[in-house]
Amino acid sequence: MLILWLYWFEHLIFTLFLVIVLSIWGKEGFRGVAKIFVQAVRKIPAFNNLLSSILKKEVKNFVGTIKNTESDKSAAQPKVSLPKKGISHEELLKEMTKIKADDQDPSSGKLFAYVYTNENGHFDIQKEAYELFSEKTGYDGDHDKLVKEFYYAFMHENALNPMVFPSLRRFENEIVSMTASMLNGDDQVCGSLTSGGTESILMAMKAYRHRALKLFPHITNPEMVAPITIHPAHEKAASYFGFKIVHIPIDENCLPNMEKYEEAINANTIALLSSAPQYCHGVIDPIEDIAKLANKYDLPLHVDACFGGFMLPWVEKLGYNIPPFDFRVKGVTSMSADVHKYGFGAKGASVVLYNTAELRKYQMFAYAEWPGGLFGSPSMAGTRPGGNIAAAWAALKAMGQDGYLSMAKGLMETTSYLIEKINSIEGLTIMSKPHMTAFAFTSTDPSVCIYSLADALEEKGWKTERQQNPPSLHCTIMPNHAQVKEKLVEDIEYCIKTTKGKKDLAKKGTAGVYGMVGTIPDKSIVEDFLIEFFCQIYKS
Numbered sequence: 001m002l003i004l005w006l007y008w009f010e011h012l013i014f015t016l017f018l019v020i021v022l023s024i025w026g027k028e029g030f031r032g033v034a035k036i037f038v039q040a041v042r043k044i045p046a047f048n049n050l051l052s053s054i055l056k057k058e059v060k061n062f063v064g065t066i067k068n069t070e071s072d073k074s075a076a077q078p079k080v081s082l083p084k085k086g087i088s089h090e091e092l093l094k095e096m097t098k099i100k101a102d103d104q105d106p107s108s109g110k111l112f113a114y115v116y117t118n119e120n121g122h123f124d125i126q127k128e129a130y131e132l133f134s135e136k137t138g139y140d141g142d143h144d145k146l147v148k149e150f151y152y153a154f155m156h157e158n159a160l161n162p163m164v165f166p167s168l169r170r171f172e173n174e175i176v177s178m179t180a181s182m183l184n185g186d187d188q189v190c191g192s193l194t195s196g197g198t199e200s201i202l203m204a205m206k207a208y209r210h211r212a213l214k215l216f217p218h219i220t221n222p223e224m225v226a227p228i229t230i231h232p233a234h235e236k237a238a239s240y241f242g243f244k245i246v247h248i249p250i251d252e253n254c255l256p257n258m259e260k261y262e263e264a265i266n267a268n269t270i271a272l273l274s275s276a277p278q279y280c281h282g283v284i285d286p287i288e289d290i291a292k293l294a295n296k297y298d299l300p301l302h303v304d305a306c307f308g309g310f311m312l313p314w315v316e317k318l319g320y321n322i323p324p325f326d327f328r329v330k331g332v333t334s335m336s337a338d339v340h341k342y343g344f345g346a347k348g349a350s351v352v353l354y355n356t357a358e359l360r361k362y363q364m365f366a367y368a369e370w371p372g373g374l375f376g377s378p379s380m381a382g383t384r385p386g387g388n389i390a391a392a393w394a395a396l397k398a399m400g401q402d403g404y405l406s407m408a409k410g411l412m413e414t415t416s417y418l419i420e421k422i423n424s425i426e427g428l429t430i431m432s433k434p435h436m437t438a439f440a441f442t443s444t445d446p447s448v449c450i451y452s453l454a455d456a457l458e459e460k461g462w463k464t465e466r467q468q469n470p471p472s473l474h475c476t477i478m479p480n481h482a483q484v485k486e487k488l489v490e491d492i493e494y495c496i497k498t499t500k501g502k503k504d505l506a507k508k509g510t511a512g513v514y515g516m517v518g519t520i521p522d523k524s525i526v527e528d529f530l531i532e533f534f535c536q537i538y539k540s
């Protein structure tokens with residue numbers, strides 16, 4: 001009975017809306033009144049919920065009518081995991097040909113948006129790429145070449161409109177799905193592909209900001225809490241979207257003080273932030289402890305795994321001690337993971353994930369009043385280059401679980417070697433216990449200036465990253481470091497000898513700049529300097 005009534009009621013509402021919509025048609029004068037009426041109705045929760053469910057049903061039906069291409073059919077199973085064994089390059093390129101067949105040819109002259117090519121007549125990039133490939137033998141094993149072929153084949157395609165190039169839609173859905181399963185998400189976990197770690201973080205932060213605007217409109221000065229080591233992309237988000245990040249200092253193990261973390265939570269807090277691992281020292285934040293706070297205060301929690309998302313799962317599988325950092329931890333509501341870092345895709349690919357579709361909704365943007373048509377977009381970018389999306393898909397499929405695992409194994413061996421050797425150099429120490437393939441080292445001897453050491457190393461061609469508070473040098477380990485690891489240690493030992501106790505060196509070059517910056521109490525002066533610096537270097 002109730003169901004019948006609901007059914008009838010639903011249709012009544014829908015009819016009502018149809019009447020309103022129809023009355024708007026042609027009657028300019030009524031538009032304003034009708035709009036006010038609709039807005040009022042949407043304020044009544046029961047009506048709005050009903051409206052949402054009707055809307056959902058309509059959209060589902062609509063999507064059902066368009067999902068009929070070959071690529072959609074073969075992607076019918078909604079959840080995809082990373083293949084156990086990396087797929088051969090030849091097979092992937094064959095699959096690419098099939099998937100791409102559903103796309104409008106960018107050079108066909110039949111498209112009137114999305115694609116800007118300087119090509120006259122027919123130019124089949126994909127065919128060229130394929131031919132380029134098939135000329136070669138012994139191709140398998142050359143990861144970058146495969147990634148390039150995919151990049152090249154899709155460089156003119158655009159994921160701005162998900163209907164124009166179904167291949168990109170499929171790639172994106174599969175990349176998100178593979179990443180979610182790698183990070184132990186359940187089947188509620190969903191997300192988006194973005195242009196990089198920063199965009200992933202901006203999107204998650206935007207989602208939390210908009211969630212708070214909707215659910216807690218009384219909060220006018222929203223705040224998030226984060227260890228001081230959180231990546232600056234979060235600060236960028238705070239600056240762009242209007243919230244504040246309260247920073248928690250770290251101890252000698254590079255971990256945030258959890259008492260201070262809890263104290264920082266107040267009535268304005270709208271989300272908690274953490275990293276797995278943080279970039280500076282390669283150390284994973286105490287995610288479980290922070291998640292406990294998230295649960296206790298009913299707050300969402302973002303884990304920035306831009307750096308470690310495609311590394312930690314494998315390091316853990318290899319048997320290293322990795323504290324829980326992903327969706328297995330109850331309370332984690334979103335994560336970011338960069339395909340263009342240890343996922344080994346081409347630059348311009350990252351994934352942002354949410355534990356519910358409800359949360360992801362706050363990330364999306366829609367605008368229906370533009371004369372140019374209905375506009376919707378999931379992330380920051382308008383045009384979304386197809387090349388990096390296709391390249392990311394190829395990278396994940398070609399690497400597979402076994403590929404990532406053996407990559408992680410080699411990288412962890414190089415890292416362990418360097419950590420052990422640097423720790424044994426007098427005057428130097430590795431900061432904390434890094435969890436994966438990156439570390440920072442600092443000076444334990446006042447006569448060893450770490451910035452002078454960096455300058456001396458640079459003269460020998462080594463570009464270590466200068467860090468501060470305390471002064472330290474950062475290294476992220478790549479496969480090609482395996483062949484130079486002994487030489488690096490040798491050069492560090494040599495440069496320690498040549499710089500030790502030389503106070504004049506500490507005042508020169510980058511060491512001088514970094515040393516001076518360290519003594520400036522008000523960092524806003526330094527920030528002004530940085531902005532001036534960028535203005536100066538970006539001109540002809």
Ligand SMILES: *Cc1c(COP(=O)(O)O)cnc(C)c1O
Binds near residue numbers: 201
């Ligand atoms: C690299 C990185 C980011 C930012 O990613 P981009 O791709 O450079 O925008 C964010 N967080 C961490 C921990 C990172 O290592």
